[in-house]
Amino acid sequence: MPSFDDVLNAFILLSNFVLLPALTYGAQLALGALAVTLVYSILRFANFSQANNMAFGTAMTILLTGFFQSQGWTISGFPTALLVVPLAIVITTICLLLTERWVYRYYRINNAKSITVVMVSIGVMFIMGGLVQLIMGPEQQIFADGARFIWTAREFKAFSGLSEGLALKTSQLTTILLALLAVGLVFYFLQKTKIGKAMRAFSDNEDLALLSGINPDKVVRTTWLLVAILTTIAGVLFGLDKGFSPFQYHLLLLPIFASVIVGGIGSPLGAIVGAFVISFSEMLLTYAYKKFFIYLLPTALEPDSLLQLIGTEYKYAVSFVILIIVLLVKPTGIFKGKVL
Amino acid sequence: MTYLTGKNLFATYGTVPILRGCSVGVNRGELAVIVGPNGAGKSTVMKVLLGLLPISEGEVLLDGKDISTLSTQQRIGLGLAFVPQNNNIFPTMSVAENLEMGAFLRHDDCQATLDEVYTLFPILFEKRQQLAGQLSGGQRQQVAFGRAMMTQPTVLLLDEPTAGVSPIVIDEIFANILALKEANKAVLMVEQNTQQALSIADKGFVLVAGKNAHTGTGKALLNDDEVRRDFLGG
Amino acid sequence: MNNLSHIWQSHRQTISILVMVFLLAFVGVNQSWVLALSIFNLCLISAIMALGVNIQWGYAGLFNIGIMGFAALGGLSVVLISAPSVPMAVSAGGMKILFALCLLLLSIVLSVYLSKHKYNKGWVVLSLVAGYFSMRYFYVDAAQAIEAVNPSKTGYLGGLGLPVPLAWLAGGLLAAGAAWLIGKITLGLRSDYLAIASFGIAEIVLYIIKNEDWIARGVKNVTGLPRPVPLEIDLQQSPWFEEMVVWFNQSSLSLLTEVEKTKALGILLREYSVVFVKLCYSGLFLAILVALIVMANLAFDSPWGRKVRAIRDNETAASAMGKNVKRQHLQIFIIGSAIVGIAGALLVTYTGQFTPNSYQSLRFTFLIWVMVIVGGSGNNFGSVIGAFFIWFFWVESTPMGLWLAETVQNFAGADNGVSAFLQERAHFLRYIFMGLIMLLVLRFAPGGILPEKDKKL
Numbered sequence A: 001m002p003s004f005d006d007v008l009n010a011f012i013l014l015s016n017f018v019l020l021p022a023l024t025y026g027a028q029l030a031l032g033a034l035a036v037t038l039v040y041s042i043l044r045f046a047n048f049s050q051a052n053n054m055a056f057g058t059a060m061t062i063l064l065t066g067f068f069q070s071q072g073w074t075i076s077g078f079p080t081a082l083l084v085v086p087l088a089i090v091i092t093t094i095c096l097l098l099t100e101r102w103v104y105r106y107y108r109i110n111n112a113k114s115i116t117v118v119m120v121s122i123g124v125m126f127i128m129g130g131l132v133q134l135i136m137g138p139e140q141q142i143f144a145d146g147a148r149f150i151w152t153a154r155e156f157k158a159f160s161g162l163s164e165g166l167a168l169k170t171s172q173l174t175t176i177l178l179a180l181l182a183v184g185l186v187f188y189f190l191q192k193t194k195i196g197k198a199m200r201a202f203s204d205n206e207d208l209a210l211l212s213g214i215n216p217d218k219v220v221r222t223t224w225l226l227v228a229i230l231t232t233i234a235g236v237l238f239g240l241d242k243g244f245s246p247f248q249y250h251l252l253l254l255p256i257f258a259s260v261i262v263g264g265i266g267s268p269l270g271a272i273v274g275a276f277v278i279s280f281s282e283m284l285l286t287y288a289y290k291k292f293f294i295y296l297l298p299t300a301l302e303p304d305s306l307l308q309l310i311g312t313e314y315k316y317a318v319s320f321v322i323l324i325i326v327l328l329v330k331p332t333g334i335f336k337g338k339v340l
Numbered sequence B: 001m002t003y004l005t006g007k008n009l010f011a012t013y014g015t016v017p018i019l020r021g022c023s024v025g026v027n028r029g030e031l032a033v034i035v036g037p038n039g040a041g042k043s044t045v046m047k048v049l050l051g052l053l054p055i056s057e058g059e060v061l062l063d064g065k066d067i068s069t070l071s072t073q074q075r076i077g078l079g080l081a082f083v084p085q086n087n088n089i090f091p092t093m094s095v096a097e098n099l100e101m102g103a104f105l106r107h108d109d110c111q112a113t114l115d116e117v118y119t120l121f122p123i124l125f126e127k128r129q130q131l132a133g134q135l136s137g138g139q140r141q142q143v144a145f146g147r148a149m150m151t152q153p154t155v156l157l158l159d160e161p162t163a164g165v166s167p168i169v170i171d172e173i174f175a176n177i178l179a180l181k182e183a184n185k186a187v188l189m190v191e192q193n194t195q196q197a198l199s200i201a202d203k204g205f206v207l208v209a210g211k212n213a214h215t216g217t218g219k220a221l222l223n224d225d226e227v228r229r230d231f232l233g234g
Numbered sequence C: 001m002n003n004l005s006h007i008w009q010s011h012r013q014t015i016s017i018l019v020m021v022f023l024l025a026f027v028g029v030n031q032s033w034v035l036a037l038s039i040f041n042l043c044l045i046s047a048i049m050a051l052g053v054n055i056q057w058g059y060a061g062l063f064n065i066g067i068m069g070f071a072a073l074g075g076l077s078v079v080l081i082s083a084p085s086v087p088m089a090v091s092a093g094g095m096k097i098l099f100a101l102c103l104l105l106l107s108i109v110l111s112v113y114l115s116k117h118k119y120n121k122g123w124v125v126l127s128l129v130a131g132y133f134s135m136r137y138f139y140v141d142a143a144q145a146i147e148a149v150n151p152s153k154t155g156y157l158g159g160l161g162l163p164v165p166l167a168w169l170a171g172g173l174l175a176a177g178a179a180w181l182i183g184k185i186t187l188g189l190r191s192d193y194l195a196i197a198s199f200g201i202a203e204i205v206l207y208i209i210k211n212e213d214w215i216a217r218g219v220k221n222v223t224g225l226p227r228p229v230p231l232e233i234d235l236q237q238s239p240w241f242e243e244m245v246v247w248f249n250q251s252s253l254s255l256l257t258e259v260e261k262t263k264a265l266g267i268l269l270r271e272y273s274v275v276f277v278k279l280c281y282s283g284l285f286l287a288i289l290v291a292l293i294v295m296a297n298l299a300f301d302s303p304w305g306r307k308v309r310a311i312r313d314n315e316t317a318a319s320a321m322g323k324n325v326k327r328q329h330l331q332i333f334i335i336g337s338a339i340v341g342i343a344g345a346l347l348v349t350y351t352g353q354f355t356p357n358s359y360q361s362l363r364f365t366f367l368i369w370v371m372v373i374v375g376g377s378g379n380n381f382g383s384v385i386g387a388f389f390i391w392f393f394w395v396e397s398t399p400m401g402l403w404l405a406e407t408v409q410n411f412a413g414a415d416n417g418v419s420a421f422l423q424e425r426a427h428f429l430r431y432i433f434m435g436l437i438m439l440l441v442l443r444f445a446p447g448g449i450l451p452e453k454d455k456k457l
């Protein structure tokens, strides 16, 4: 029988290496997935350039962060990136509205097949990716400043007297708080404001929305604005947490799509739930449980292998496998999205 | 010249001609009914009047002004309202939100109109928080009708407003349509209840294969032998 | 002006071919013939890939964005089939790893059987989980044992050492297998699910190839793969080849002294052997491309093709007439992917090496799509033309970018930050450039260079 302290230690260990990171990563995915779902249900195409749009928003934030730092416009202890995010959102909004005006609008007005627009969005994806790499270069960049930890593992150990520590990074706390705020605002907007309701109406029944006098252009513009906000925040939070490199953002596309489909394509709540399903599965399946079980099992039964279900290299493969399973078992996703 | 007029309308889906020179019209304070066999193009006439489908020839006039180049949204702004035959609600929004969407272009207080709708269809008040997609077919039809009333239109276009509705509610809807007509609105309606509809209509248009087969007052059409034989089954 | 556009309209095909020949000749004269030939060969391979994609898109409207994965599978099969085997590695863990994979396969088959026969979901899951763990039990040790065998040179199982053309066929089969899996799951659902799933499988295939070193050495690459054409060295030493070179250069060689002659002949032999080998490849690839196009067109005119067209032109009507749309689409998806796989195998054979890191979605998936769209989606020969043009500009865009950087430098004076920046990042401009081409063609000339003739709107 493990002692109470051992159980506590095992739990703290798991929290530190799996639960907290999964929560953070899930929140970042959720914002991206929500953006994909909004585009999907209102503009009616799967936006393949989402991940690269996130990279773009982050790139703008990094440039602005550098500028602010060089001007000395910083608050000590506070990530400068968060200070400049509103500006980056403005730039990203402009950029997305330009793609809408120059690219997507034509297909929307001409009632193009959804798959054609998907193809177009892949063109946009490569242009955005090229633009970002042209500006930022391909290397990894760290742009988080201010305090790295709210509390470190050592501080936690000293405080609790346990042998395992639970560190809380600034990036983790900001991610969770900011994601909650952003998601809350988006839901409030969709449920309570007039234009938000118009967006839902438009997504539900486009013809009837037109018949109610809803201005489609305004709905579309508002959608891109929301998407820009979500996209930039998601990108910046991911970058603060893991550093910025264009390729890593590109890799996010698969988990984001998986989140959307797992949750039910077109359902905002589904996107969020899906994101956490993906992030927790990724983390839980790739974690090596050896130490965890050493705490819980009697010495005689202690495991000698790593007890890792899947190598960390296959982190992104997890989302694909979950995606396939959902398509096989319940193609509508958890929250009954649109299948056909 | 009537208040809302569609004159010599031609329209196609892709390359298939559907409307081939039909004309309809309705004045304020008047109820006009379009009848005809399935696939005659009745719904298509409605779409054309609202700008949901472009016309290749002919014109759509409102109060003497050509509106055939205006967008749907602009026509709604001019006082047209439409209850489509199918997909006429927002399924994932609540009944109250559906009605609210009807009042989207209004900036005044629409509580009075809302109360009117609720008194007319008490079931909607009861179910106002429920998702419209979860209602029965007849209840949806009431939501759709209520949504159109919320715009406070001057011209109301109804595509089979009574389809799937129980006889009592049909009577209510017809009574309400007559009330709207009394309130000096123009009402243009497609109906399958040909007999009942023509008997309360001021005007009737019998559409066959995209053309007017017969036109006249409701009474005249009801008494026309040919119309009786071909469309009223007896 | 009107006249010119009329000529273009009626002779699109001829004109595009002429322009292409001219461009290649231009490169041959101004840069080198070896370069022109290697551009030509890669054009041919790209054309085969584009053909596969075009069959999927043009015949069935299937949007495959996992081209990279299918090409990589084709390439992998060249390693698996034609590379020499590594007996030590095979004895170290070959059987064991095969056994492990069989266990996994068995459990998958079992669970499919269970779920087909409406057994409790718990049994299905249990069968899969048990299969996975028993697979891992044998797999990890076996993989380690294989990878430990002379890791700097082999460290993998090696191939079967079979003739190269078999590897191409296997490449097609392997890609077809992956396509079957993806298609089976996603066809019949929303059309963008196929896109997302094919995108996903491509990434996963590459993760596996890069990380499981025992298969094909992972990122350490497999080089020196066997070739279906003679080696340059052998050619240089064969008398018939020397005679041929001498015969070609009689006039110039006869002017030289004996000493100079041997030296010059040496240089000529080297040059000619490279060109000869490239020409062999050209012939081979051209033959395969032509054969595939002929087969595709024949199939399209057959009763099967008529059914395909009926479904493409009106899916709802066709399915109402009892035509099985899903099965048809699955067939087409498999055929197209197999062709992509064959092209991927040809590419690896051509370069003689399998380098997982060279598989990038820009180079494979995206570029091929630009080829299909520019060439004329739905038109088989169009995608060949598209492949030629796009590959040509893809290759030549680096010199063009450098030229641009140089011009900026000359214009702005030396030591200018902008040109250094451009030189360093020039190749990212390609993404933007290709994206723009794609968007512009889609928008303003959706038919491409050779629009499909009998496409109904």
Ligand SMILES: Nc1ncnc2c1ncn2[C@@H]1O[C@H](COP(=O)(O)OP(=O)(O)OP(=O)(O)O)[C@@H](O)[C@H]1O
Residues within 6 Å of the ligand: B013, B018, B036, B037, B038, B039, B040, B041, B042, B043, B044, B045, B085
């Ligand atoms: N979206 C569409 N695309 C192509 N054809 C259409 C479309 N909608 C209707 N049609 C065709 O146009 C013709 C007229 O249709 P319409 O809906 O106007 O008939 P209707 O008179 O309203 O019939 P009903 O009494 O059944 O409602 C029909 O033959 C129909 O097949």
Ligand SMILES: [Mg+2]
Residues within 6 Å of the ligand: B042, B043, B044, B085, B159
């Ligand atoms: Mg109708």
